[in-house]
Amino acid sequence: MKIALSWLKQYLDIDCGVEELSRLLTFAGIEVEGIEEIPALGKTAVVGHIVSAERVPKTDHLWLCMVDIGDVPYAEKDENNQVQVICGAPNCRAGMNAMLALPGTNLKDFQIKKAKIRGIESHGMLCSEKEVGISDNHSGIIQVCPFIDVGTQADELFSLPDTTFELEITPDRSDLLGYLGIARDLSAKLLLKSKEPVIPALSKPEGSLKIELTNLEPELCPRYTLRVIEGVKIFPSPHWLQTALLKSGLRPINSVVDITNYVMLETGHPLHAFDYDKLVAKEDGQSHPDIIVRRAEPKEEFLALDGKKYILDGDELLIADGKSASALAGVMGGLHTSITFDTVNIALESAVFEPGSVRKTSYKHKLSTDSSYRFERHLSGEYAASISDRAASLILEIAGGKLCGEILDSHPIKESALVLGVRPARFELLIGYKMDESRIRDILERLEFNYVGKGMFEHGNRHGLEIQPTQNEREMALYFQIPGFRKDVTREVDILEELSRLDGYDKVPEPEISEQIMDRHAYKINNAASDWMVAHGAFETLNYSFVDPSRMKDLGFEEEPEFIRLINPQSANQSVMRVSLIPQLLSNLAYNLNHSERDIRLFELGRIYLQEGDTHREPKRLAAVFTGKDGESHFAKKAETIDYFWVKGCFEGYLAQLRLDYSASEAKLPYLTQGESFVYHMDGVELGYFGRILPPVLEAWDIDAQMLKQEVWVLELNMDNIAKISRNRNRIYEEIPRYPSVQRDLSILVPLEVSYAKIKDSILNTDRALVQSVSPFDEYRSDQIPQGFRSLSLHIVLQDQEKTLTDERIDMLMVSVQKTLKEELNVSMR
Amino acid sequence: MQDQLESLILEAEQEIKKCSAPNDILNVKAKFLGKKSVLNGLYGRMRELSKEERPAFGELLNGARVKIESFLESRSEAIKQESWKKDSSGFDNSLPGVSLSRGGLHPLSIIRRQIDEVFMSMGFEIAEAGEIEDEFHNFDALNTPKDHPSRNLADTFYLEGGKLLRTQTSTVQIRVMENYKPPIRIISPGRCYRNDKPDPSHSPVFTQVEALVVDKGISMIDLKDTLQSFARIMFGSNVKSRIRPHFFPFTEPSAEMDISCVACGGQGCRVCKQSGWLEMGGAGMVDPAVFDTLGIDSEIYTGFAFGLGVERIAMLKYNIPDMRILFENDLRMLRQFRGEM
Secondary structure (H helix, E strand, C coil): CEEEHHHHCCCECCCCCHHHHHHHHHHCCCEEEEEEEECCCCCCEEEEEEEEEEECCCCCCCEEEEEECCCCCCCCCCCCCEEEEEECCCCCCCCCEEEEECCCCECCCCECCCEEECCEEECCEECEHHHHCCCCCCCCECCECCCCCCCCEHHHHCCCCEEEEEEECCCCCHHHCCHHHHHHHHHHHHCCCECCCCCCCCCCCCCCCCCEEEECCCCCCCEEEEEEEECCCCCCCCHHHHHHHHHCCCCCCCHHHHHHHHHHHHHCCCCEEEEHHHCCCCCCCCCCCEEEEEECCCCCEEEECCCCEEECCCCCEEEECCCCEEEECCCEEECCCCCCCCCCCEEEEEEECCHHHHHHHHHHCCCCCHHHHHHCCCCCCCCHHHHHHHHHHHHHHHCCCEEEEEEEEECCCCCCCEEEEECHHHHHHHHCCCCCHHHHHHHHHHCCCEEEEEEECCCCCECCCCCCCCCCHHHEEEEEEECCCCCCCCCHHHHHHHHHHHHCHHHCCCCCCCCCCCCHHHHHHHHHHHHHHHHCCCEECCCCCEECCCHHHHCCCCCCCCCCEECCCCCHHHCEECCCCHHHHHHHHHHHHHCCCCCEEEEEEEECCEEECCEEECCEEEEEEEECECCCCCCCCCCCECCHHHHHHHHHHHHHHCCCCCEEEECCCCCECCCCCEEEEECCEEEEEEEEECHHHHHHCCCCHHHHCCCEEEEEEEHHHHHHHCCCCCCCCCCCCCCCCEEEEEEEEEECCCCHHHHHHHHHHHCCCCEEEEEEEEEECCCCCCCCEEEEEEEEEECCCCCCCCHHHHHHHHHHHHHHHHHHHCCEEC | CHHHHHHHHHHHHHHHHHCCCHHHHHHHHHHHHCCCCHHHHHHHHHHHCCCCHHHHHHHHHHHHHHHHHHHHHHHHHHHHHHHCCCCCCCCCCCCCCCCCCCCECCHHHHHHHHHHHHHHHCCCEECCCCCEECHHHHHHCCCCCCCCHHHCCCCCCEECCCCEECCCCHHHHHHHHHHCCCCEEEEEEEEEECCCCCECCECCEEEEEEEEEEECCCCHHHHHHHHHHHHHHHHCCCCCEEEEEECCCCEEEEEEEEEECCCCCCCCCCCCCCCCEEEEEEEEEECHHHHHHHCCCCCCCEEEEEEEEHHHHHHHHHCCCCHHHHHCCCHHHHHHHCCCC
16 A cells, blocks of 8 residues: 555654654554655746647647746746746647746756757756656646646645655555554554544535435445435546545546545545436336445346446345446446536445455456455444545535435444453563553554453453453453454454554563574584495494503504593503594404404594693594495495595595595505505695505504405594584585586596696696586506506596587697697697 | 289388387388388389379389388387386396495484484584583582592592593583573583493493573473473383482482383383383482572572483483493494484
């Protein structure tokens, strides 16, 4: 729903800024979806009289107008107070009053300047509604009422500056579908007094016209009021009324229709006016027409205001005259009985219809109107007559005419008043803070919930007004009569919501937020590292934290490290805290070898205990030992022997999936073989190592390496460092390449001293943008190969992110790859 | 003429029958219907015939063409159908599959992860602290009297330099309360050490999980609630829990927690020594003296704590008779827990 600030201010003395008002609305539960400022146009946008309008020669749409601006000061007006203006609007004609923006006027999007159009000077612009800012209509210039004085400023005529708000009204709040409802909510939010429009007492009915009302469908039409006004004048509405409708997103039609729409926007309650003289009687010869509330006949036809003919199926509720349908109740009026400039007498309807029926009709005929939108959301019938009074008084004031008789009122189903109790204690329990009684009353009474009294709480709706007294704080309730327009408030909890919403959710005390104690990242990293090992076939072991100090020498360390020693160990071989997980894993290996196991993969994730000067650390490590085959033997598929490539894959694969950019160097540990053992670093921090255990070390654990005939591999991960370095490495989605990749294979002769890593780098460096990956698929050494060389076969994947690769481009790249390999590494093609 | 065509059709049919691959079909098609085929050649002879003879001759040729085409088509379809069929005669489908060789977690890790998950789902965080502790955190701050027997060398491992190996994870309570303000909701799983000789129910190295909740309005209801939820998730929805009075220096009131026997359902059996209940660990409301030591206002905050033995839970859950089995790292034991979550 769209509302204008200038109109809202009629009901509420708002003095806060637009931003603040928008915030208030949103935090009262009325979400502001858009704000549009309509700027003031200043003293140079004035009403002018078009004295003459002639076609600009050789054009078919431009008018050369002389516009009288009266006393408005403008340096270049002529002695007759006229200025020359070119106008392209189709409705421009001599004799009309129009809105002229003189040079210097700042419109919303641009500034008006003196211009030359087709060589003719133009002193300003005749404005459309869009240019003035009050609507999006740009089909012609505004026709200013001939009674408005020349020189009247646009700002006065259109209440500028102004602001419009686009509001999202939740479906439960039919009471917010009019300005008064919004003002009521804001008055409770701001604790301001709202001002209801003053309706002057209606004059005595002096007209003589009659009408007969018959309501055949009380279930679908709980209330229907009708009154006749004779002798109204139908003409374009005054500018204030037109402007009000325009700013709220409605098109002005004529005085009576505009007033019904105005009252709808004001109260949220749609009205409809019929041309009295087009209504017919049921019986021929009857002196006055009929209005009958009935269901449609199957296949009954209805010609609606939109000019379309609807075939009804018999379920729709109709407002009909004596012979045929005059309106689809609550949805749209009929074309035939609509108010036109020839209308003299009107019948004014103010009614409510059952929401489900309106929704069904609207859905079935794909007709959604401002009226159906409101009736679907359940309006109260209580106010139908007073709203009719409001409209009638405006009609009499603006369009003239005389009331005919008293209002006809069919009110078959009356709504019973709802009285609900609300416990302050319950508010505190549900919302979390105390609200005192006076505050509760203040907020609710501004919402027009009438205070009845206080006493013992009772669940449900109270029909009697007797309230039992109580001294019990928890049971004490304040009782209120719920106004009919608040169909959404039916229980205590609904009132609690009102109170909390209007007092502000920011009043709910902020909870004490507990600090983050847990290192969730490290926790997950550790579990995932164990899972990686499990996925690689390893079983987890757990060993005591104290060990035999001599085992470090068995690993080949010449010096004993600085151990943390127990004063009262249970035995000498459990006398120091461990500084490495490897010795116990080798013991676990030996134990299981002694129990006839051959293919063994074990790991432990645990702490080691390091003395560092006066202090100590307990870092977490993951160590693993592997030997034998990597799976159970199967007659058809042989398991792989765990070797250098297997362990390297396990180790580097782990780091790679964490997206760590590691670098490797020779691991210099006394228990590992040379050339097969590497330590990995990143940003100067050690991540871990892998390598093969030297056979003499195995002997120290009573493992006969010669008998075993298996390599024993170990790896170790420095979990604390890995957790630290992998922290906050958020993954960012990379666009999937839109163009296909191409694979080329290369077989090359490589001097023995040149490593694969060098070849790979060299190829990648040829064109980093194009070469996506290099991977080896064959290595070959034999007598057929020249001495001092080996053969390598590589897959090279090429891809361009911008376009499909052409053969020429690929060939050029491959030529330059070959050239570089030859020149830099003495690598030639096979 | 007709004979010639018929023998041609026959020849084509024979060859098409022999086709076994899409390529064969293409070759045969070229041979009999292609530009250089006999049939195509016959079309060329049309010109030699009189106007009257032509339609009949054309019909003859077309008939032959259609026949050959239909042979080709049905054979080609048959080849397609056969292509995905496999000769399964003599295939022994009872031979074992090749399975990915996964390892497995140690049963104590499995139990620890289960406990973590239970408590994390209840909004707890996991806190850790060092195993090497000082007397203050292990004893003094936990309100343990200076002459308490648990401080003896026979009970506690001491380290050169005056430190010791923590005897319970309650030390983490102290470390957390020193560094963080309430509300606190943590568990802390970790290793503890006591100078016990390894036997079926003792180990000098063992694992505890400590739980600590400190907030406004925490009462024994919360302790019971947490304990009951834990017991139900870990051991099944029929398991009951109870607490009974006990003594710990750092809780007041103190309690021991029992759960109904998981082996007999509370009827009484060998596992629960006919009592129907199994001891799970110590618990209680945090002693105000502990709060006071740490500068937490015991008038505003209350809390509960309890400690569980992970080895004991694992032994109960998996029916492991001897705690030492858990530290032998025998693959024949470890393999039994492959896939356990």
